[in-house]
Amino acid sequence: MQATSHSFKANAHQALGNANLQKALHLMRSGFPARRAAAIARLPEFEALREEGKVIKDHVLENLDFYLETFERNVVVRGGEVHWCRTPQEARDTVLAICRRLEAKTVTKGKSMIAEEIALNDHLEQNGITPVETDLGEYIIQIRHEYPSHIIAPAIHLVKEQIAQSFRETHTTLDPARQLDEAPTLVAEARAVLRQKFLAADVGVTGANFCVAETGSTIIVTNEGNGDLTQTLTKAHIVLASLEKMVPTLEDAATILRLLARSATGQEFSTYTTVSTGPRRPGDMDGPEEYHVVFLDNGRSAMLGTEFQDMLRCIRCGACMNHCPVYATVGGHAYGWVYPGPMGAVLTPSLVGIDEAGHLPNASTFCGKCESVCPMKIPLPKMMRHWREREYEKKLSPVTYRSGLALWAFFAKRPALYHMLAEWGARFLGAVGGPHGRFRSLPLAGGWTAGRDMPAPEGRSFQSLWAERQRKKAT
């Protein structure tokens, strides 16, 4: 998909003025964090599990080639096929080739961020194949021609009135007078519409929460059961995965599953956890005739061995964005690509380039909430800072900002000069602003004073007052 991360500021400006979005974000703010906190309070070993999960993923990343090859061997043994794709284009073409060979007209899809990353729907449509999103959130944004604003709740930027409106515009054969005021009626309507599409589909595409090396299995978690129908009713099941989804054993997957739902939605477990191991075997009641795992690299292997390797521990729970005060203020679309929030601020520059995504690692207050809730203990602020260092080295930040910083640093490195300047500044600003106690506007601080006052200095610098006090003491 085409990134607009370079327009983060303009995107954010728009988001701040979008009343529906702001209403939706306020609901999200009170929902996810409270549910996560309650779930974790019920699990005393949560902290120990975090450490266990981190150790598993770190071990995998240190031995990734071994586990990828083991995984492939075990997929092949069970009659499946693994496809290695370096770029989104290769992944798109791989999926299309399978669909064409099977003469597929309709492809059902479970939720997959890799599908978003490679813009699969557009590619299928351009080639005469109809993709049908079966996850409720994904379905809603598909009919609205939007893209996800959140990695686990793709339509979280919408309020239910907007969804009802879209359903009325899309499901035109249904009674126009029907009630669509409440969420359950919306879910029931989507369910009825989608059930027909499941039965008509030729190929099912899902993502993967885990790829299990020891068995060649992939695992997805859903709350709607749509993933199961997507992969069992069709001729072929295509799993889209990225390298970092690998875990050594089912036991390891079980460990991380205990972290995943709690961190994501505050559930102890997602409603459905589906393990897929190869195509239908003789005697199986159902299942696909073909089983494909399409691995996308898209810049990830280049993160190994760098200061960004820890990011590959990410299990896509969304806790970082659920708790991010910046995400909660501007929403996911402002970030301009597939992955928003703190995890996106680190991952997106790796995948689309820092030139495009330079704003994202800067648009953080470094409040540290994301790292504190990350089940994989990913040091997100630290890695955002690494990106800022790269930007600084490449001179990507605005010239005005860089020269302001250089001027400040010049004085900060010369204490005597600095103290003189601070005293002048305190006296001058104190004299001008002091009577009111604050400035309504201030040259060079227009961004601040557009919506806030700037409190005025008290009128003297601490260092000069302290020096006076010491002199008085001495005499």
Add this chain to the structure above:
Amino acid sequence: MSEAPVRVGLFVTCLVDLFRPSVGFAAVKLLEEAGCSVEVPAAQTCCGQPAYNSGDKADAKAIARQVIDAFASFDYVVVPSGSCGGMIKEHYPALFADDPALFQRAQHLAKRTHELVSFLADVRGLERVSAHYDGVATYHDSCSGLRELGVKQQPRKLLAAVEGLTLKELPGAEVCCGFGGTFCVKYPEISERMAADKAADIAATGADTLLAGDLGCLLNMAGKLSRLANPVRVRHVAEVLADMSDETPPIGAPARAEPR
């Protein structure tokens, strides 16, 4: 506290130095009352965070070295800010990870460095203060102090001893106010909205006073409250604990506005 006075170097912070020396003097008073002798090295300016968080490692290192040199000789270094305290305690060693000699010195400094209120409560074992403040206060937990240094209960414990003060918890007290240092310069519009949300939470408590331990956050919240014409009095927690709130108007308030 009968032992010999410990030597404390006060790291003033650039914002206290320029905007609100009262916080520095409140810190000095509290430290002296807690049995410390306080010195203020003149060779300090800023902790270097603006450079560090802008990716300018060279200037961040140069400023950090300056601080490491200036505070080498003290028993403790105390900072009336969780943000600058966190910079020295958590990030200086990381800055010199590839320079063994400086790394060791940075670590030595980090071990001796403390945020003011947690130093008083945890290191000096202060149980109470003798201060008076008439009002209902609410408290915002500044991010770095809270998450990098574990400052949470200490200010509440000491504020409980302030005569006349009632503490009313702020919903979302741990949510960032939107200041974020360089963030408010680079993304003022987002920063301002975050401050507005914080101001709404503050107003909802019905408190007449807002306290916190970091001047950056305080300037941001006071600036927003003032623009909204909300009369909530905003102060650094040290001013109240040191019983110095009579000596200077609240942050952002005109000289005669203190309704006492």
